[in-house]
Amino acid sequence: MNRISLPVLIMALVLGLPALFAQSDGDAGKGKDLYMKYSCYACHGFSGQNGPGARLVPMKMTTAGFTAYVRAPRTRQMPSFSAKVLPDQQLADIHAYIKTLPESKPAKDIPALAQFK
Numbered sequence: 001m002n003r004i005s006l007p008v009l010i011m012a013l014v015l016g017l018p019a020l021f022a023q024s025d026g027d028a029g030k031g032k033d034l035y036m037k038y039s040c041y042a043c044h045g046f047s048g049q050n051g052p053g054a055r056l057v058p059m060k061m062t063t064a065g066f067t068a069y070v071r072a073p074r075t076r077q078m079p080s081f082s083a084k085v086l087p088d089q090q091l092a093d094i095h096a097y098i099k100t101l102p103e104s105k106p107a108k109d110i111p112a113l114a115q116f117k
Contacts, residue, residue: 025063025092025096026063026089026091026092026093026094026095026096026097027093027096028093028096028097028099028100029097030090030093030097031090031092031093031094031095031096031097031098032097034086034090034093034094034097035094035097035098038081038086038094040094043077043078044056047101047102047104048098048101049101049103049104052077053077053078054075054078056098056101057098057101057102057103057104058103059095059098059099059101061095063091063092063095063096066091066094066095066098067088067091067092067095070086070091071083
């Protein structure tokens with residue numbers, strides 16, 4: 001197993017952290033079109049929170065984190081999308097769109113489900 005020295009790890013974290021906290025500069029309108037074009041809804045649902053794929057709403061990843069995940073998913077179910085197929089700006093647009101999707105209500109706030117406490 002390769003070991004990374006502590007100074008190298010600290011340097012990597014310091015240099016990488018600003019990108020992880022960067023704000024989305026995407027266009028949600030374009031992102032919605034891309035979400036449909038690339039059939040993201042097929043796995044994540046139209047609401048981003050149902051279907052066989054990972055739940056996207058609430059979106060807690062930054063644009064940079066989302067882009068990194070789409071480029072190299074941690075699961076085999078999610079296909080990877082190279083920058084040639086989906087440029088960073090398009091991923092920023094999709095990220096911006098996902099951020100506009102409302103969260104579902106908690107079960108306690110849905111009358112038909114509240115009875116099953």
